[in-house]
Amino acid sequence: MEAGKLQLDPQEVDLEKLLADSLFMFKEKAMKHRLQMKTAFENLPERIQADERSLKQILYNLLSNAVKFTPDGGQISLRAIKTASFNNGQRRAAVEISVTDSGIGITPEELGRIFKPFEQAETSSSRRYQGTGLGLSLTKHLIELHGGKIWATSGGTGKGSAFHFILPIQSGLLGPKQPSVSHESAPSHDPRLPA
Numbered sequence: 124m125e126a127g128k129l130q131l132d133p134q135e136v137d138l139e140k141l142l143a144d145s146l147f148m149f150k151e152k153a154m155k156h157r158l159q160m161k162t163a164f165e166n167l168p169e170r171i172q173a174d175e176r177s178l179k180q181i182l183y184n185l186l187s188n189a190v191k192f193t194p195d196g197g198q199i200s201l202r203a204i205k206t207a208s209f210n211n212g213q214r215r216a217a218v219e220i221s222v223t224d225s226g227i228g229i230t231p232e233e234l235g236r237i238f239k240p241f242e243q244a245e246t247s248s249s250r251r252y253q254g255t256g257l258g259l260s261l262t263k264h265l266i267e268l269h270g271g272k273i274w275a276t277s278g279g280t281g282k283g284s285a286f287h288f289i290l291p292i293q294s295g296l297l298g299p300k301q302p303s304v305s306h307e308s309a310p311s312h313d314p315r316l317p318a
């Protein structure tokens with residue numbers, strides 16, 4: 124990641140399915156810890172342009188944090204809504220995705236640090252939570268490669284956290300529109316017709 128060698132493979136992604144599948148991965152863990160999982164998807168486009176693997180990684184990181192930092196019996200919600208983002212004064216269709224939890228929360232000072240590599244809110248040797256502190260920095264990097272942005276909010280210690288990110292629907296990752304395949308590979312005459 125540091126060397127800028129992360130390779131994206133942009134494609135058309137069924138966003139709602141990807142979100143539902145991501146949440147499903149945590150179903151067992153949520154049941155074990157009596158975590159209530161909610162979803163709200165509003166007005167989503169059927170497909171967005173994105174690197175599917177990165178998008179799965181982003182959701183996995185945010186949801187695993189929500190599950191890890193929320194005590195038993197809490198709530199986690201995954202919301203997605205169609206919105207617009209502005210880049211150099213240009214309006215672009217986008218989606219805003221939020222992972223909200225009722226967990227341990229984040230102090231204002233910590234909010235400024237957690238997206239940096241190896242930063243963890245509580246660094247004492249008696250730390251209760253496992254991890255390397257790389258999840259959010261990778262997540263931020265992947266979102267920015269898509270032309271998006273991420274931010275976090277929290278009511279403070281014990282008051283839960285929310286991570287929001289915006290992804291343009293047309294990330295621009297696919298580059299200029301390619302000529303259609305049939306056109307590109309058209310034989311010199313239509314094979315269905317006699318030569």
Ligand SMILES: Nc1ncnc2c1ncn2[C@@H]1O[C@H](COP(=O)(O)OP(=O)(O)OP(=O)(O)O)[C@@H](O)[C@H]1O
Pocket residue numbers: 184188189192224226227228229237242243244245253254255256257258259260283284
């Ligand atoms: N949902 C959350 N609630 C409270 N604190 C959080 C939440 N998500 C992240 N944090 C804080 O931000 C820190 C950095 O998160 P990050 O995902 O980068 O690292 P990690 O989860 O500790 O380790 P890793 O993701 O590499 O396994 C966490 O250690 C934690 O202190």
Ligand SMILES: [Mg+2]
Pocket residue numbers: 184187188254257258259
């Ligand atoms: Mg993490």
